[in-house]
Amino acid sequence: MADVDIRRAAYDDTLKTAIYTMLTAGGVGPIARGRVLIKPNLLLAAKPEQAVTTHPQVVRAVVQFVQDHGGRPVIADSPAVGSMSRIGRLGGYREALKDLDVPFQAFDTETIVDIGPPFREVPLARQALEADAVINLAKFKTHSQMTLTLGVKNTFGCVVGLKKPEWHMRAGLDKTLFARLIVQIHQAIAPAFTVIDGILGMDGDGPGKAGRPVPLGLLIGSRSAFAADHAVCDLIGMPPEGLPTLAAAEILGISHDPARITGDGPDRIAFRLPEAGTARFGPGWLQPLLRRHLLRRPVADVDKCRLCGECWQYCPADAIQCRDDRLRFDYNRCIRCYCCIEVCPHGALTSADPLPARLMRGLWPGKR
Structure with a gap:
């Protein structure tokens, strides 16, 4: 120790x-x-x-x-x-x-x-x-x-x-x-x-x-x-x-x-952690459906994104592409490492729950 x-x-x-x-x-x-x-x-x-x-x-x-x-x-x-x-x-x-x-x-x-x-x-x-x-x-x-x-x-x-x-x-x-x-x-x-x-x-x-x-x-x-x-x-x-x-x-x-x-530091400070998420749950045959509709995932703010290419060049799963002048995510390939959020030089990427997950949380607010 x-x-x-x-x-x-x-x-x-x-x-x-x-x-x-x-x-x-x-x-x-x-x-x-x-x-x-x-x-x-x-x-x-x-x-x-x-x-x-x-x-x-x-x-x-x-x-x-x-x-x-x-x-x-x-x-x-x-x-x-x-x-x-x-x-x-x-x-x-x-x-x-x-x-x-x-x-x-x-x-x-x-x-x-x-x-x-x-x-x-x-x-x-x-x-x-x-x-x-x-x-x-x-x-x-x-x-x-x-x-x-x-x-x-x-x-x-x-x-x-x-x-x-x-x-x-x-x-x-x-x-x-x-x-x-x-x-x-x-x-x-x-x-x-x-x-x-x-x-x-x-x-x-x-x-x-x-x-x-x-x-x-x-x-x-x-x-x-x-x-x-x-x-x-x-x-x-x-x-x-x-x-x-x-x-x-x-x-x-x-x-x-x-x-x-x-030292002279405090015992406790206020600090906001990122929203918790998981990368895998449920049976294997349901994984593609669950990953697309229930798992927290990276999203882009179109007003901040400059399509600089850093995210799709760095993505280890090759799950990001640029099509029709906007980012497109393949959430079935995405491994939820959030490297894209980490490397974005413009702060344009964050993580968010998809709509079905938000609706479920509204129905069962005590469950995460």
Whole structure:
């Protein structure tokens, strides 16, 4: 078990002190003296106030900590959409890091790692595997498929480039299986410390631009991302077993209960989770009918959609097409991974129940 430090913070002159205090208390100083990979959440190009990515000032403070302890930091991730150059410019990283000598790059090489059954060989970023230490800088935000994307989920970004949707497709409709994949990848990366940037979080239909930025004023840190994620669940009043990655950790025998909570953070905060949905229920012969008419699914706001093509190019199930100047979804093929919502650069995609499901919920409001 590991301690979890929850402290109040802001993106101002006090942030550096808050980060240094957290990392020092977590014992990061002695391990920050070699090649240190700093892995933020750089999902796509977005402004800091949109709360899609780890805030550049958080990244800057961690880079400074590593450099002050004699380490050689490298910032890297594998964005779902767009180039690192555009993310650096629009996300404020270029400006925040301009006086620091630190590489800001995409993962570009991979090493095959046996993460154990049932997946076995998975290609992961060589830069992460060969670093002396990895510092995991996650974002406090929702995720339409996995409920929340926090510390454990952030290391899925160490799957390079378009290999990520391939693994979504291999897990298919089984959210439990995908959560296990995420957990086993996290164990292979083995970050030395995790910081979750919740100063400005995201609730609602995250993790992309369809989510709602919400000021939380918090940093959460721990040597265990599992413990940090558990503490976040407690903060928002969500049972930890309701987070798929923690449920998978439990099955794999990985401890996630915080040893103790330190810092000056609150006991509870208001936070709106995404609408819950399932990807499979009922007998197999009814699956096509049920999936089309009862299962929650991605939908497009035609006023926001620019037909840029990011969603249909990224879709692992090839379930999206552009016809007659609008998006068309094949809900029989759709695996409800919600990658399309995640990567949409315009916030045009959300998830919604089809009409029959809404009618059923109206008849039986207590059933979900």
